[in-house]
Amino acid sequence: MNVPAAPVLGCRDTPVIRERGQHEVFCGLTGIIWLHRKIQDAFFLVVGSRTCAHLLQSAAGVMIFAEPRFGTAILEEKDLAGLADANAELDREVARLLARRPDIRQLFLVGSCPSEVIKLDLAKAADRLSAAHAPHVRVLNYSGSGIETTFTQGEDACLAAMVPVLPATQARELLLVGALPDVVEDQALALLADLGIGPVRCLPARRSDALPAIGPQTRYILVQPFLGDTDAALQRRGAQPIRAPFPFGEEGTTAWLAAIAAAWGVPADRFEAVTAAPRARARRAVAAVAATLKGKRITFLPDSQLEIPLARFLARECGMIPVEVATPFLHREIHGPDLDLLPAGPRLVEGQDVERQLDRLRADRPDLTVCGLGLANPLEAEGLATKWAIELVFTPVHLYDQAGDLAALFARPLRRRALLHREAAE
Numbered sequence: 001m002n003v004p005a006a007p008v009l010g011c012r013d014t015p016v017i018r019e020r021g022q023h024e025v026f027c028g029l030t031g032i033i034w035l036h037r038k039i040q041d042a043f044f045l046v047v048g049s050r051t052c053a054h055l056l057q058s059a060a061g062v063m064i065f066a067e068p069r070f071g072t073a074i075l076e077e078k079d080l081a082g083l084a085d086a087n088a089e090l091d092r093e094v095a096r097l098l099a100r101r102p103d104i105r106q107l108f109l110v111g112s113c114p115s116e117v118i119k120l121d122l123a124k125a126a127d128r129l130s131a132a133h134a135p136h137v138r139v140l141n142y143s144g145s146g147i148e149t150t151f152t153q154g155e156d157a158c159l160a161a162m163v164p165v166l167p168a169t170q171a172r173e174l175l176l177v178g179a180l181p182d183v184v185e186d187q188a189l190a191l192l193a194d195l196g197i198g199p200v201r202c203l204p205a206r207r208s209d210a211l212p213a214i215g216p217q218t219r220y221i222l223v224q225p226f227l228g229d230t231d232a233a234l235q236r237r238g239a240q241p242i243r244a245p246f247p248f249g250e251e252g253t254t255a256w257l258a259a260i261a262a263a264w265g266v267p268a269d270r271f272e273a274v275t276a277a278p279r280a281r282a283r284r285a286v287a288a289v290a291a292t293l294k295g296k297r298i299t300f301l302p303d304s305q306l307e308i309p310l311a312r313f314l315a316r317e318c319g320m321i322p323v324e325v326a327t328p329f330l331h332r333e334i335h336g337p338d339l340d341l342l343p344a345g346p347r348l349v350e351g352q353d354v355e356r357q358l359d360r361l362r363a364d365r366p367d368l369t370v371c372g373l374g375l376a377n378p379l380e381a382e383g384l385a386t387k388w389a390i391e392l393v394f395t396p397v398h399l400y401d402q403a404g405d406l407a408a409l410f411a412r413p414l415r416r417r418a419l420l421h422r423e424a425a426e
């Protein structure tokens with residue numbers, strides 16, 4: 001089977017610089033923006049402040065054609081001061097919402113910094129409300145708070161909250177774990193069907209009536225590298241992981257599919273027959289963009305938790321030179337296969353101490369810096385080209401058919417900067 005060869009020296013054993021300091025990231029509420037589109041009969045009720053409501057509203061925009069599937073139960077000052085019974089208000093708010101919206105089958109109470117500060121027990125509230133509104137609605141809770149977290153942890157916390165209540169099964173099934181845009185998920189399902197692999201389930205499912213069941217015969221594979229808590233929750237249910245590089249780029253997608261194919265005993269000639277054409281397409285699409293990226297130096301500031309697999313893709317398939325690859329959390333087991341393939345050379349950093357990272361960045365002056373929105377503008381003003389990390393979770397970037405688009409996301413800021421330089425010189 002066509003599995004990518006590891007470099008002579010990968011990054012598995014590279015010493016990791018660990019930093020704990022001020023960090024500049026969005027909070028886990030951000031995940032609601034893609035999760036509410038993915039889970040079509042869910043509602044995300046943030047129990048938070050007006051700041052939380054503003055973050056959601058400005059990041060997600062206003063839905064004009066559909067009833068929104070997220071909202072904020074605002075904690076007022078009297079709640080924060082402990083002068084009102086926030087639980088009673090929450091129960092009333094939920095009853096009103098569910099009476100108005102019979103299409104809601106799953107309700108997520110999403111904790112925030114304010115709800116955590118006043119120690120509002122949303123787990124208890126979810127149990128109480130589940131009992132009150134069963135069997136029509138299941139109420140779960142998770143934290144989207146920005147205290148010591150990064151924005152992709154919202155999805156992880158949401159999926160991890162779902163795992164304990166999934167039904168049990170003894171069936172041998174494959175579970176794809178992580179929210180993909182529907183069109184990309186359909187591509188994955190089609191490739192797996194062509195390989196003869198099945199039954200395949202997805203977490204999250206698009207609707208509550210398609211929720212997967214879990215058991216000791218479940219083999220699961222992550223589609224996103226930021227699902228550490230979900231990974232642990234699945235193992236607690238007896239499911240077994242398939243570890244592989246993440247499906248970014250031609251090579252990553254092939255390695256990801258090959259790991260599943262190996263677990264299902266798919267013959268090598270069938271694997272070759274199914275993947276040859278999309279692989280060639282992906283290679284061509286990446287090659288069309290790679291000329292702009294080749295030899296360019298790139299630094300990742302810690303933000304999306306996609307940093308390690310993306311550095312692997314950019315180094316191996318696009319010829320970029322990673323200078324520093326920083327990630328909020330480095331999970332050896334989950335990121336190991338990508339670390340094996342990432343050629344030794346870059347500094348690996350876990351966590352953030354933003355001032356120190358900016359000092360190193362200014363000394364390195366890479367051609368491209370992947371960072372959060374808050375840092376991008378000041379860095380651009382210093383003459384550094386930047387790419388917003390958050391775009392990488394809002395844009396379809398997984399699997400063969402998106403490999404060229406993924407490379408193009410990194411090429412665009414470099415082209416823009418080259419154009420600006422040319423104009424300035426003229």
Ligand code: SF4
Binds near residue numbers: 028113114145146147
């Ligand atoms: S959860 Fe915390 S960090 Fe996120 S918007 Fe609300 S207050 Fe801000």
